[in-house]
Amino acid sequence: MEASEFPGEIWVVSHKPVAVAAGLGQMGLHRYVIHPRYGSFILPGTIFVDVDQESRPVDYNPCVNCKLCVAACPVGAIKPDGGFDASACMTHKYREFLHGFTDWVEHVADSHDAKDFRKRVTDQESVSMWQSLSFGANYKAAYCLSVCPAGEDVLAPFLDDRPAFLAGIVKPLQQKQETVYVVPGSDADDYVTQVFPHKTKRHVNGVRPSTIAGFLDTMHVVFQRGQAKGIDAVYHLIFTGQQPAEATVTIRQQTLNVQRGLIGKPDCTVTADSRTWLGFLRKERSIVWALLTGHIRVRGGLSRFQAFGRCFPG
Numbered sequence: 001m002e003a004s005e006f007p008g009e010i011w012v013v014s015h016k017p018v019a020v021a022a023g024l025g026q027m028g029l030h031r032y033v034i035h036p037r038y039g040s041f042i043l044p045g046t047i048f049v050d051v052d053q054e055s056r057p058v059d060y061n062p063c064v065n066c067k068l069c070v071a072a073c074p075v076g077a078i079k080p081d082g083g084f085d086a087s088a089c090m091t092h093k094y095r096e097f098l099h100g101f102t103d104w105v106e107h108v109a110d111s112h113d114a115k116d117f118r119k120r121v122t123d124q125e126s127v128s129m130w131q132s133l134s135f136g137a138n139y140k141a142a143y144c145l146s147v148c149p150a151g152e153d154v155l156a157p158f159l160d161d162r163p164a165f166l167a168g169i170v171k172p173l174q175q176k177q178e179t180v181y182v183v184p185g186s187d188a189d190d191y192v193t194q195v196f197p198h199k200t201k202r203h204v205n206g207v208r209p210s211t212i213a214g215f216l217d218t219m220h221v222v223f224q225r226g227q228a229k230g231i232d233a234v235y236h237l238i239f240t241g242q243q244p245a246e247a248t249v250t251i252r253q254q255t256l257n258v259q260r261g262l263i264g265k266p267d268c269t270v271t272a273d274s275r276t277w278l279g280f281l282r283k284e285r286s287i288v289w290a291l292l293t294g295h296i297r298v299r300g301g302l303s304r305f306q307a308f309g310r311c312f313p314g
Contacts, residue, residue, distance in 0.1 A: 019044040026061040030069035030078050030144035031089075034062040039151020040144075062150045066158070068166075069144035072173050074180050074199060076191030078144060079225075087222045088188035091204060092181045095140045096132035100181070103205045104129055125179065140181070143173045185313035187226035206314040208282045212243040212274050215281065216258060219249070219312065223256040227310040235308055236266040243274035251311060268300030268308070281314055 016033050020026060024044065025035040032040045036058060070078045077089035094100060104121065111117035132138050147170050149158030158165045180199045182188040183206040192201045207222050209215040216237075228251050235249040248263040249256070276295040279285035290296040298305045 013046050015044040015046050018046045020057055022055045023057055026058050026063065028061070028063040028069070028148065028150065029065070029067065029082060030073075030148065031084055032145060032148075034148070034150045036060075036062045037152045039154045040148040041151070041154065064150050064155070064158075066149060068147040068149070068170055072143040072147045072170055074141055074143065074173075074178070074192070074196060075182060075188040076195065077188065083225060085187055085225070087206060087224070088182065088186065088191075090221075091183055091186075091188070091206065093139050093141050094137075095181050095204075096129055096137045099207065100204070101129065101133075106205070122179070146173065183313050185227070185310065187224045189313075190226065205283070208314060210278065212239050212245045212278070215278070216245065216247050216260070219258050220256055222312050222314075224311050224313060225254045227313070228254045228256070231307050231311070233267040233304055233307070234264060235304075236262050236269040238262070238269065238271040239274040239277060240271065241274045241276075243278075245274070249308075251308070256311070266300065268298065268304040270296065270298055270305060270308075272296040283314070 016027065016031075019033045019042075024042070025033045028034040028040065030040070033042065033044060034040055035042045039062065067080055070080050073089075075085075075088040075092045077085040077092075079085070090099070104125075107120045108117060111120055128138065149155050149165065174196070175198070178199055179202050180192050180196065181202050181204050182192055184203040186206070189201070189203070192199060207218055209218055231251045232253075233251055235251070237245075237247045237249060239245045246260070246262050248259045248261065248266070250259075272290070273295045276285055276290050280287050280290055280296070285295075287296070291298070
């Protein structure tokens, strides 16, 4: 299809906030829109029209705050206090989308022979990837949707017999023997070990941006709140070379704030050649080599730099 067939420009649209603004429901703890009647079992879409429309969000949240989505999530992406680990969710749930497929291909490329490949990737995983390539990518988990009782049409079984609801719907997902995909050193890595030791944990690569702008824009997605415990520091990031950029990153009370430009007095300053930094993120460069050769320079202590790295495992 020719680009000229598309009127105007093409935008990336997140349907869920549009659905909330249009009055279809409210965002639940699991980050899906909950419709007052149908609960989480809706599939929103967006159509742009050049017509004024009056709409307002639903004035209450249909979420019943049962936290069953928290209990069922195999990677701990949904936090009881309302927090959400988007990186953990994306790494596991979207395993067979582009990012996970790229990681799978790297296992193929790194294998010495067929026997070595079968040690790295099980036959079941290969079949699942083949199925996704043939018929459309599959979601590795939608447990938060499966257990959500919110919505007038689906709430009754939960209210009538909560123990039966837990035993018949939630427990089987918690007890399921399955492969769970996590980034090594991430909060999800620790969570699976502690909460679901019977599940098979598989270490895979995290998000790997191809530009410095992409790295800065996605820091909030890959930030690991648990790994940031005890850190209270301001970092100045200075990128030189092909993609110059400057940013101030504040990590405090397990929260992240990223601002463009150098603001205030830093506790640690990292100056890096942009190409080297991206190569390090993509595991094509050694951080030790980069530090020894001066391609990455740290002022303010390597311990603070190491603490920074723990918050963004890849």
